[in-house]
Every structure is written in C-alpha cells, then in structure tokens.
Amino acid sequence: MSILTKTEAGPPGPGDPAPSGPFLSVRDLYVQFATEDGVVKAVDGLSFDLERGRTLGIVGESGSGKSVTNLAVLGLHNPRNTTIRGEIVLDGQELTGASERTLERLRGRKMAMIFQDSLTALSPYYTVGRQIAEPYMKHMGASRKAARERAIEMLARVGIPQPRLRVDDFPHQFSGGMRQRAMIAMALVCDPALVIADEPTTALDVTVQAQILDLLKDLQRETGTAIVIITHDLGVVANTADDVMVMYAGRCVERGTVREILKSPEHPYSWGLLASIPRLSAPVDLPLSPIPGAPPSLLNPPSGCPFHPRCAFAEEVGGGRCATVRPGIPEDERRGFACHLGRERKREIFTGQIQPRLGGGAR
Amino acid sequence: MSVPQQDHAPRETMNPLLEVTGLRKYFPVRGGFLVKRHVADVRAVDGIDFTIAEGESLGLVGESGCGKSTTGRLVTRLLEPSAGRIAYRGRDITHSTRKELAPIRSEIQMIFQDPYASLNPRQTVGHIVSAPLEINGINPPGGREKRVRELLETVGLNPEHYNRFPHEFSGGQRQRIGVARALALEPKLIVADEPVSALDVSIQAQVVNLLQRLQRELGIAFLFIAHDLAVVRHFSQRVAVMYLGRIVEVGERRDIYERPRHPYTHALLSASPEPDPDDRNATERIRLAGDVPSPVSPPSGCRFRTRCWKAQDRCAAEEPPLVRLEGNREGHLSACHFPEEPTTAARGEDIVLDPALAALEETTADKTL
Incomplete structure (x- = not known):
C-alpha cells in the first residue's frame, strides 16, 4: 500500500483500463526545456505510483524538478519549448500524448491543482463564488443556480464563515488563509480523484498552515482523493504524507514511507536535508550540519550520481563510481534509494553521525 | 574578543545593551475623497518592552503582521517611534537626530530578508561591503580593500570575488554578502530580519551556522526576527513571542519551548x-480558527482572546499584564489571565477551534465508531 506497489498483473499498459492498478503511474518521465543557453533537463527519468486515498509527498529544493513533474502530469507545460518523454497513466488513461481536448476534460474534473500563491492563482476580476462554480458548470453540466449552491456548500466545507455572504466576495476581500481555503474548494468542487498541491501552505503563517494541512487530510479521509503534495518542508511532509519521494536534480534519489524516509533515511542527500534543519526537539548546542555547495545547474547536470559533488561520502565508494556510474532505483521496489555506498557502511554512518542530530522523539 | 556565555547566564550581571520600553508605532490610515483625512491607525507595535544584553541573542517570533519587523526597524531607527523609549547603552535614542545617531548607527546594523532586493545590482561586492566604511570615513590600516577582503573571508566567500556583481552569486552567497556588509563597522548589535527564510533548506543551515559563529567569536548581540520557531530556538538564548503588536510571552529558550504558559505560545x-x-502523537494538538485580527482595530483586553479557547469575560475587559506567573522561573514573563500548564505534551483531547475541521473530524469519527 504505497508508491510502487505493483499488482500481480504488472503495470497497466497504455490504454489498458486497470482499475486495480495504481491510480496514477508515472514511468521514465523526462521533461526538457529548450532555452537560449541549452536544454534544461528538469526531470530526468522519474517513475512513481500513487494509489487512491494515499498522499505522496515530493520533497526537494528549488530546481529539483518537483513542480515540473506535476505540471507535466496536468499537461500545463508550454508545448512550444518542452519535450516530454515517458508514460503518465491516470486511471488507465495515457496522458503524455493526449490531446488538449482530452486534458481539458480531465483537468478540474478528474485531477485538480492547488497552487502556492492564492493571490495570483485566483482571478481578481471574478468573485470567489463564480470561480468555484465555473468548473462545476463546465464539467458537470450544472445550471448557474445549482453551481452557485454548490460553491456555497464547498465554501462552508472548507470553513469560510458565512459562505452565503462571502460567495459574492472578490479574492482581495479574503485573507491569505481564506483564499487558500477558497482554492481548495475550487480544486475539490468536482470531487476529483487526484489533487496536486504545489507548496499549498508556504505563503501562510504556521497556525494557518496547520489548519489548512489538517483540512486537506480530513477532506481526503472523507472523499478518498489521492493527493500529491509538493513541498520543501519536511515538517509538512511528516504531517501529511503516507509516502515520500525525495528529488534531486530532476531524479528521485530516495523513496519510501514517511516513517522510513524521516526515521531511517538511506541516501546521503536525505541525511543532509534532515541534519540541516533545526528542530524543536534537537539539542541546541550542536551546530546544524549544512549540505556544502549549492544545487547543480540542470543545463549541465553532474555525471554519474547528480549529488556526488556535494556528497561527503563519495570518496568512500571505490573506483570513482559516483562520478561515472548513475545509481538507479529498482523500479519494482516501493522502498529504494539511488546510492552506491555499501549497506554496512551506510548503517554505520547513519547511526554514528546522522542519528544524533535528529533529536529525540518528544520535545 | 569576548566570548559570551551561551546559556542561562544571569542577566542582571550583564549590561543591557538595548533597552526598549513602551515602544509604539502607529501607521496612519488616510481615507476620504480629494482631501485625505486621518481616519484610523494601524497599530503595528503597541507598547512593548524588552532588553538585549551585550553579546546576547534575543529571538522575536510571531506570525506575519504581528509587528516583529516593525520592531526591528524601530530599533535601527529606520522608522520613527510613535511613543516609548529606546535606549542604547543607557542613551536615549528614541528621537535622536541624524547627526546624533551617526556614531550609534555604525554599532547597530541590519541584515535583511531578501538577498535579491537588499543588494544594489549595479555595484560590485567590493563596493557594497566597503560602502559603510566609506560613509563613516573609516580608513582601516592596510586600506579599505584589504579590510573588505578580510570580511569576505570571514563570511566564507572567496576574497577574489571582490569585483563581482551580486547576480553572479547564489542566494546563500548573497546573504553572506549582506552579512559581510553588516559586519564592516564592527557592530555591537545586529538586527536580523528573517535572514534565512528566503533561502533553500540546505543553504539555511549554512547561514545560521555563520551567524552563530559570528555571535560567539565576535560577541555581537542579535535581535533575531523570524517566523520559524525551530530556527529561533536554535539561534536565540532568549525568545519573545509577539501577537498583534504586543509581546505575549518572553523568557529563556527553555522556558518558552518547554514550559510555555500563554495559550498562543502553545498554539504556535x-x-x-x-x-x-x-x-504528532507525542505533543499537544491545537488548531486555531481563522486568521489574526486586523491591527487597525485590535480586540479589547487580551488581543488573543478572539482565537483563544480559554477566553472569558475578564479577557475582554482587562488587558493582562506581562508578568512573572506563579511557577515561572526568573525572567519568564507571560501576559495571560488563565495560563496553560507548563508543558507541551499531548492532551487527553485535541483543541480544534476551526469549525470546518471540527465538523469533518466529527463525521469521520462517527464513521469509525
């Protein structure tokens, strides 16, 4: 019950309706942008699965390709300078080569997106109610009146006080937290089976963030939606996700359940991420251990393992393999990591150097 | 170079470097057609007191709009206080003129949040970092350029990058340039306004460590403003929690994070x-409802009462003073009539004030029964 759990029948082929298989399945996805400076390899051979009712957290720094992946799933990239290769299968339907018409019918109906910045994602020109009602009218063929009722119902569900009154407000009349709620209402109005939330709470205050994350979780429990949550905040992941995929330079470097990733990570980059953030429970006299250097340019990603120039343990792998051989994750395993380091040595490093920095369970 | 005590040194023995009492800043709101009249005030900072000892780091946390950045700008006198008193080394600088401030300005420096907006893109790094020296007419032995190169090295940048422009650096490196500029005048107090929140996670730690090293080695006092509680805990010996222009709780790091009394601190x-x-299971779960009220017309009495689960009539009538409550340690002050137990452990029942959340959780609980 997690990413990359395969049914006995194997992965669903394109066009093959497989209701028992994973709801969303991405195989060998490559996304490249042509720019003046060259080709940006934003996503570089990514595979993952997501089942109904589960939440997948995608973690990574800016430029790791986490947002691009999901724009590709929704078909929101600019077709003029973007090349996409690989397979994206949503509920048995192949999306990579799908026509704009097909995608349009899916977007808002079957899959929906929650954006980071609610002020730019909502149109300032239309009332909140109208923006929520629009996809309902388009996809469900509902009348204007029924759609308005639906918008009011949705606003109430996401916790907007006096929804009957606020439905005619414009986005600027809402506070940041309320706008984010309205955007959740908009995404959920047609009961989509997949919701992609791209940094849904980054712009919000912590107390409001906690409300929104819990709201998403509770709504998911009610509707059984599959959620992809993209974030750079491991705390958000710990609170929401069932499974986690750690991305670096357009690739997945580690995946597993939230507990596996946060409690016993195996990839040096995951170690770096976990050891570099201050925690409420960690000892304060220990300095943070940052990851040296900066994320690589995707125009010209490092050879071999993309993390090797910043990795403290690359020299321990014999023959300079980190710089030449690209480590992969076996596709069939739900738990995996792309690293050449030996298992024994890894355990040693983790218990010796990393674990003490992660702090005790309770604070 | 003095190395300040890292933890829990009794504060009375230290000299207050900065003393702030009753500080207020109101921004006027103007409205009306043609003739703009003064109709109301945004009470960004509404009567706060705190002190910072030499070499000490005071963290200021709170949500957006609580007045923490305004406080920083008042302390550096980038804004003119509406009322109250700011004393630096015992000298009142609340309404000092530019001329009177000149010698003090070099001792109080600021690090800004956005490393992209706070560096002039048309100046080289050398120019940016040497500007404070130039303005104050300081000629260090060996020349300004030598001093700038030393500073770049101190903050972990390559001194050979002296002639580069800000756009040639990454976000973390830019923030280091900002730090080098703040250090140029050997300040005694640095006001750091969200110095790491614009940076990537792996880079944040680099800058936090740099600031921490500087604080220890150079004995610089910090007013560290951030919304991230974990970063503040890591950096500050004492922490003040702000809500709607007021300090609701202040104390040593241990007191605030392990024995908080104010409900808002618990919620945060x-x-x-x-x-x-x-x-999730080890600590208490508190979910507030709604957002922070408008600072134009803050609630009467205790400002947190509109979102507080313990609020009673008394909270609306009477503003709770910031005092040492029974059971609090020395220096741990809370402003609450009905304080919470000093623990963050999980409670028997979650506190969920958000109506939508409460409703959803009730229905799912019914289903599982």
Missing part, C-alpha cells in the same frame, strides 16, 4: 511542523 508550538512522524 503545536502548529510548527516537526519532521518526525512520532511528534
């Missing part, structure tokens, strides 16, 4: 996400 700590799947 509970909402702060920890990257630990076990944390």
